[in-house]
Amino acid sequence: MNLFSDIRDLVIASLHAMAQDGQLPAGLDFANVAVEPPRDAAHGDMATNAAMVLAKPAAMQPRAIAEALAARLMADPRVAGADVAGPGFLNLRLNPVIWQGLVRSVLTQGTAYGRSTLGAGLKVNVEFVSANPTGPMHVGHTRGAVFGDALARLLAYSGWNVTREYYINDGGAQVDVLARSAFERYREANGLSPEIREGLYPGDYLIPVGEALKAKYGTSLLDQPESVWLHDVRDFASAMMMEEIRGDLALLGVRMDVYSSEKALYGTGEIEAAIDTLRGLGLIYEGVLEPPKGKEPDDWEPRVQTLFRSTAHGDDVDRPVQKSDGAWTYFAPDIAYHYNKVRRGFDALIDIFGADHGGYVKRMKAAVSALSNGRVPLDIKLIQLVKLYKNGEPFKMSKRAGTFVTLRDVVEQAGADVTRFVMLTRKNDAPLDFDFAKVLEQSKDNPVFYVQYANARINSVLRKAREAGIAVDDATLCAADLAGLTHEAELKMAKQLAEWPRLVEIAARNNEPHRVAFYLYELASDFHGLWNRGNDDTSLRFIQEGETATSQAKIALARAVSVVICAGLGILGVTPVEEMR
Structure with a gap:
């Protein structure tokens, strides 16, 4: 049930009737x-x-x-008032029975209230995290992982067929650096002093990798040249890092459907096939790019490269895909990877990148547009940085990772539920401050506590009602007489519930799961306000002594709030709590 959609249908039907009766011209859009x-x-x-x-x-x-439309709408029993305001806006007031009936609808549908068929079963690929397999996930990856998983949940809730995908960046020079770094830890495991020279990864997280290499190879690699051990150590270390990354994601409650490897694109003809497809479209040519805008770098020199005519699909400049020496640029395998996704039959693609990938947005969209003949839209969401604080001061934790704070550090300090909710309290492209003291305090200023506390309060009402002998199972509450819910504070609560399906649809259309977190905070705030008003006005208390029917009506409203909170937290990947401890 989407009450806003239902009333819009009423408005549209009234407009059609006006056109048929000559009050409006025919053929209006x-x-x-x-x-x-x-x-x-x-x-x-x-x-x-x-x-x-x-x-x-x-x-x-x-x-x-507006006046003619108002007269039409007033004939519908759902509409209690239709007032023209200003130059022609039309404000509507609905019959209180509509809000009372909405409470019943929420209880009847349960957490399916708000679900929609907006996605119509279309296949969407959400690629997120995609960290280099060179170390544990850091706090920046945490935000991207939470955002991506919440977005995938939101789209699934709204009718899309969602695939969560992780693109393993294991085809570049960084994995060779990982191998050399792990080899030094292997030497260390064999009693030698590691040489962590500049350019290698210094974190202690590679010590277990070195020990595992020793367990597999003993001392057999110590005197071998790099050409002998580099390939095997690279694959071994990458596999161990990916196991750790999978464990970190699991700690956060994130699961992937597909892991794709960049390395698997090389030597298989995938890259060549993608570039040849663009060439067949007349979008690949040999040329020389203009120097970078602004001050020309000292080492820049014009040279012939193989270029993708990305400007034909909305980019600012054409982009190189193959260097003058014949090697592929970093962009080429990314083109091939997205071509692979297009050929897998996805109807839409979503990439979630770190803020430092802003320059990649137009070129990647151009490539997907060209390779899909404009059929498959690509939305790219950039994730801004997270700054860690404790009591308002910059906060650093373990140095296990070398120079950054890990996902595991954050989750072990704050918990997965708190981490997930807080990471969604800002829009993805806005910086986020994560203060360990504030996210754990029990106050209105802590949104995750405030929402969870609302749900816990509702569950306490249910427990007390049962102790008083009042039946409060959902079937009984659905059958309760809700006509007594007439106080403006109660109706305001029901009106907030009515906005949930509309909010979900807006959030899904715009790929913005943070809207769910914002809504839940507002819903919780309204509920706490209703609760507090009961301290002064006893008629607003949920349990009315000696009045079972009245109590059940009021508890039905509270239970409906809990249903929506649980649905919203499910989208965010947060477990609702039934009591605060």
Whole structure:
């Protein structure tokens, strides 16, 4: 049930009737007609822009359209009031029975309330994390992992067929650096002093890798040249790092459906096939790029390269895919990887990158546009940095990773649920401060506590009701007489519940799971406000002594709030709590 969608259907039906009766010209496009919450709740329950968007194409005054539409809408029993405001906005007030019925609908549907068929079963690939297998995941990866997983959950909840994918960046020079770094830890495990020279990875996390290499190879590699051991040590160390990364993701409650390897693209013809496809489209040519904008680097020199004509698909400049010496650029395997995803039949692609990949957005979108003939949209979400604090001061923890704080450090300090929720309290492209003291404090300023506390309070009401002999199972609450829910504070709570399906749809359309966290905080705030008003006005308390029917109606409202909180937390990947400890 989406009440906003239902009322919009009523508005559209009324507009069609007006056109049939000659009150509007025939053939008008109603696609931009919206029904939304009014900017000021005092103005009504919902507002429509119908008159404003139709005035120009209808060659009519907006107020005239609004007044005629208002008369039509008032004939529907759901509408208690329709008031024209300003130049032609139409504010609607719904019959209280609608809000009471919505509470029943929430309880009937359970956590399916808010689910939709928006995605229509279309296949979407969400690629996220995709960290180099050169070390444990750091706090920046944590935010990307949480965002990606929450987005995947949101899209699945909204009707998409979602595949979560991790692209292992194991084809570049960084994995050779990993091998050399691990080899020094292997030497250390054999009693020699490691030479962690500049350019190698210094973290202690490679000590277990060195010990595992010793267990497998003994001392047999110590006197061998790099050409003998590099390949095997690289594969061994990469595999161990990926096992650790999988463990870190599991600690955070993230699972991947597919792990794809960059290395697997080389020597298989995948890269060549992708470039040849672009060549067949007339988008590959030999040329010389202009020097970088601004100050020309001292080492820059014009040279012929194989270029992708990405400007034909919205990029600012064409991009090299093969160097003058015949080696592929970093961009070439990424093109091949995305071509692979297109050929796997996905209807949409989403990439989640770190903020330092901003320059990659246009070129990657251009490549997917070209390779899919514009059929497959690619949305790229950039994840901004996370700054760690404790009591307002910059906070550093373990040096196990060398120069960064690991995902495991954060989760072990704060817990997976807190970490996940807090990582979604800012939009992905906004920096985020993570203060270990604040995220664990029990106050309104801590959003995860405030939302969980609302759910715990509701469960305490259910427990007390059962102790008092009041039946509060969902079937009983669904059958309760809800006509007594008439107080403006109770109706406000129901109206907030009505916004959940609409909010989910907006968040899914824009790939913005942070909207769910924001909504849950507002919903919890409204619930706590209703609870606190019961301290002064006993008629608002959920359990009314000696009045079972009245209590069940009020508890039904509270239980509906819990249902939506649990659904929202499920999208965020956070476990609801039934009592605070």
